[in-house]
Amino acid sequence: MxxxxxxxxxxxxxxxxxxxxxxxxxxxxxxxxxxxxxxxxxxxxxxxxxxxxxxxxxxxxxxxxxxxxxxxxxxxxxxxxxxxxxxxxxxxxxxxxxxxxxxxxxxxxxxxxxxxxxxxxxxxxxxxxxxxxxxxxxxxxxxxxxxxxxxxxxxxxxxxxxxxxxxxxxxxxTNKGYRACTHSLDDTDSMYLKHGKKVVYMGHCRFLHALHHLRESGMHFKGAPETRKKPxxxxxxxxxxxxxxxxxxxxxxxxxxxxPNDDDRRATMxxxxxxxxxxxxxxxxxxxxxxDVMHVMKNLCVNVLGFMGVYGPSKDTLEARWDLKEMGHGMTYIWKREITDSTTYAAAVLGNTGETSYELPVPETSVELTVLESMRETLASDEGLDSIDRMLGDAEPECLDARDLKKLET
Incomplete structure (x- = not known):
């Protein structure tokens, strides 16, 4: 040194x-x-x-x-x-x-x-x-x-x-495991995904104010309303x-x-x-x-865009759907048919082009279309404008396809 x-x-x-x-x-x-x-x-x-x-x-x-x-x-x-x-x-x-x-x-x-x-x-x-x-x-x-x-x-x-x-x-x-949150510390809400084989962190609705409407929507937290205060x-x-x-x-x-590890054989905080x-x-x-700000912005954008299916590998995997099914998250609209194996998964998720297609409920689709409407004047690509015009032309849109979002990436 x-x-x-x-x-x-x-x-x-x-x-x-x-x-x-x-x-x-x-x-x-x-x-x-x-x-x-x-x-x-x-x-x-x-x-x-x-x-x-x-x-x-x-x-x-x-x-x-x-x-x-x-x-x-x-x-x-x-x-x-x-x-x-x-x-x-x-x-x-x-x-x-x-x-x-x-x-x-x-x-x-x-x-x-x-x-x-x-x-x-x-x-x-x-x-x-x-x-x-x-x-x-x-x-x-x-x-x-x-x-x-x-x-x-x-x-x-x-x-x-x-x-x-x-x-x-x-x-x-520690920066991994069940208590890796630098804010919540020993009050970190985490769980292990059996099929994804990784620890994820839950309880984000705790940070919303007490009267926020998402606290009452059970599908946002383990199928039950969130009544806990923030850490x-x-x-x-x-x-x-x-x-x-x-x-x-x-x-x-x-x-x-x-x-040494704790009594549950987990890494200590x-x-x-x-x-x-x-x-x-x-x-x-x-x-x-x-x-640092650079890593916060990069990690946030990569994960959000990856979840939407417009950048990087898809987050919509067979293991992810099995874990969501066991957690009871949004089974009525995330997919329509029973997911039992990779063959059924491919038929339910992949279209003719092999791209992942997500289905959103009508209220969430309306929000997405409102955002796209505000982007109309800022997009320079003719292809992007045509994609927005086509999606906004539907009077009652039923879903927002990730293939349309990919065209807006530029």
Missing amino acids: WYFPIIPCLKSLFRNKTNAKLMRCHKEERKEDKMLRHPADGSQWRTIDRAFPEFEGDPRNIRFGLSTDGFNPFSELNSGHSTWPVTLCMFILPPWICMKRKFIMMPALIQGPKKPDNDIDVYLKPLVDELLQLWKEEGVRVWDEDKQEMFNLQALLFVTINDWPALSNLSGQ LHHNGKHVFEMIKDVRVVFGKGLGNQPV WKKKSIFWELPYWETIDVHNAI
């Missing part, structure tokens, strides 16, 4: 007059109009300000965002080499600057060849030691070129932003109570000691106590780990 100390970098940054002035922009030049324009407008920023007023008193004190992920530096598809850079950005800078290469530091480079997985805490130890030094009351003496004065610089780790696997490695929470938010102190007694011996050899809990302020922070 290569480690590059961050304190000398911060001292060099404040020795530039322009950069030193930028470090105070969030306090002196930020527009405050109750709009979310900067991390300083968020609730987590205000929580830290209320908990640590002395830290908030100097706008030059830094709030870091940490990110890490693995990549193959050799660009060889047949190579399993994985190198993990650890980067820090400074959220006190203006949003259009904080993600520029000039202002991003790389304190650690884990050179592989294997990914660190759960042992990443061992490589983060030097960085945590520097963060502890920057959190002390006396901080680090730094020269401010803009104000022409010495001051005590302090800093804290504001949040980590990663993809889903890296989030699990940093937080210590409670777990702040840092609650999470710490869950993991304070977790003990792990890191390593991949014979001496390592991972967290926590696989380690993250090294970030050594930071005194980590309990005060509500959101410790976040998923």
Whole structure:
């Protein structure tokens, strides 16, 4: 592993007059109009300000965002080499600057060849030691070129932003199994699909407001109305109570000691106590780990479009229909004939072209057609316009075919 100390970098940054002035922009030049324009407008920023007023008193004190992920530096598809850079950005800078290469530091480079997985805490130890030094009351003496004065610089780790696997490695929470939800934690509603052979997460209607009409529609949740409240938010102190007694011996050899499975032989919710809990302020922070926007948008779009049958492999498989049948979800309109084997399934699902065809009830079809009506002027493809005109021409549409949606993909 290569480690590059961050304190000398911060001292060099404040020795530039322009950069030193930028470090105070969030306090002196930020527009405050109750709009979310900067991390300083968020609730987590205000929580830290209320908990640590002395830290908030100097706008030059830094709030870091940490990110890490693995990549193959050799660009060889047949190579399993994985190198993990650890980067820090400074959220006190203006949003259009904080993600520029000039202002991003790389304190650690884990050179592989294997990914660190759960042992990443061992490589983060030097960085945590520097963060502890920057959190002390006396901080680090730094020269401010803009104000022409010495001051005590302090800093804290504001949040980590990663993809889903890296989030699990940093937080210590398992990212698969029955309790993998980072919000619900031990109140995660999950079940195992016997035919699909995977764990899925249910109870999404719990997050709707109490009078929402979908709560009363039984087909949206195991055939019964949803009356439960949404899971409670777990702040840092609650999470710490869950993991304070977790003990792990890191390593991949014979001496390592991972967290054993629970009494039901399932993976536990926590696989380690993250090294970030050594930071005194980590309990005060509500959101410790976040998923980057790119992966959220990609995963959401791929799954939604895949479910509709317009992108990627179809989700409408024989195993999926068997599981839906056992769960009692919408059997009256998802398919019309009994699904018993692959031959019957193919006859019920596939048309002459071999494409999957879904059948929606009339109310849902009307909603889809309303959306297509709003898209009429924005589509540039003549083929797409012809498809919309043909579907909107039906006075009483009975179903919306996925083959029509595929023509609108472009």
